[in-house]
Amino acid sequence: MPFPPTPRLRPAAISAAAAALVLSLTACTPASVPAAGAPSSAGAATGLPSAHIHGLSVNGETGQVLLATHEGLFDVSKQPAVKIGPSNDLMGFTAAMDQGVFYASGHPGKGSTLPSPLGLVKTSDGGRTWEQLSRQGESDFHALTATKSGIVAFDGTLRTSPDGKTWKTATADFAPAALAGNPYSDTVLATTPDGVQRSADGGATWALDKAAPVIQFAAFASATAAVGVEPGGTVHYSADGGATWTRKGQISGAVQAVAATDGSDGNPWIWAATSTGLVVSTDGGATFRPSDAA
Template identity: 35%
Template sequence: MTTSRRTIRLGGATVITVGLAAALAACAPTPAIPSTGTPTTTTAFEHVHGLGADPSTGATYAGTHQGVWQIPTGLLPDSYLAGAPDAEITRPTPTDGPAFDAMGFTVAGPGLLLASGHPGSDTSTLWAPNVGLISSADAAATWSNVSLAGETDFHDLDAVTLPTGALRVYGYDAAAGTVSISDDDGATWSPGAAVALRDLAADPATPDRVFATTENGLAVSEDAGRTFGTLSGAPMLYLIDVQDAAAGGGVVGIDPDGVVWHQETGGGTWTRGGRTEGTPEAFAVVGGSMPWLLAADQRGVVASDDFGLTWTVLVAAQA
């Protein structure tokens, strides 16, 4: 592919300029740009719905209003958090995946992406009016329907592995205001609680435990999303994720003012960290022995390995 630069939008009014050198997945087909350094404009990052990293490859992804994009970062923090160069994203081409509105997005496991939402300009390979649950095993270059084609638009997704080895998928159907649960890799679904939530996150160490942010505070379910109760002592959080066992476990979240909070090992005391710039659009924890955070805020897509005390901009915003 050619190397050039282009301009993309994050959060509607923010303009981001990025180089083009690593693999992009699933964006709108556009004409090729000559490698002259002249930027062009696309709305690919008009809004970021979800973030995540694939532990098997180190690839970092953003589910956006115009498809799923790959943001090249090393999986380990020391590969970019200390003085990293500008993030680079490969130019979309007509052979890339469809430009659908990825309302729900998660990295479900090594080499597996799950998404939901609405079809975009390319409707030939997706399902209207809602795409249901779709999956990609090739870094978002192609997507296959798993279930609920044409029926459901999950605004949030998370997945954990059951003791049987099957994948449990949690989905939030915003239109119905209910949580849905699948214990067979997303093939069939059962109804869960009716709850108005902004974000949900399952505990990889305890698959029946799932958390949700609500207007009444952080809620938790211990019965796989069938019922929820308010979690006493938790700060009012807006976006959340759950660390894996290697990272110490516990919820990490961001409150409406952009302040990062995390539970100490054992899931007890809450500790205040740094903060984002403004209320972020999306948030994720990348686990392992050296965990780090991903967020999409007023600066663009940013990363931190010290619970938000310092941040590195991966995709930099410009006013």
């Protein structure tokens, strides 16, 4: 059974978190976009940018919350949200280990001279500028994550790369809805309608966990702590990198993206961009409340 349609996501936390990136094989409709550094035209009901949300990244050290959208990257820690960098459609988005370093994929924005699709692009300054790494004009990675060994990405084929420039085809016979990894680990989770596929070698090989819940969104709070969200919003937690799961609470509203970071008391903090706004859990997913970031 396919996952229900939802506005698409992916990002990751700069330190010890990865965002879930939801797969979409359809194009977005162009829209007018604000200039970089300008306040966004946020949705009146949610306080979030009105563009389709493809990714969510939370920096556990600084508290910065980023949304990767059809209209580019937005800092929703600011009130109102502030656009960062060019207006490219960031279908795939994930954070690397170093501060301010992100990888992305998707389509060039209006007026851009970049090839379409973008292939893999990289920023080292928090999204203000981007460099082209590989597969320009070839790949639109809708699912994308960073691991200790490199990059795992899906453009219709599941691929791995140690440097973002050279690629190998992974041994996989599934199409992931989301990829979740962490720059401090080689464990990767791929969500599918049949269950969670898990890799312990940076995405090279995979095994289906038939005992795991069927989750649509996944994120790592650390090298071993992971969270997953079912299509209906039920939240699950794993302390062992997705090997086993414990059911937690419930997220209201249609989830578009999730991210997680380490909590000081051992419980991960979990963020979710939903149809009703940005929510956060500070008790490991048991309860959620509106986030102050949006």
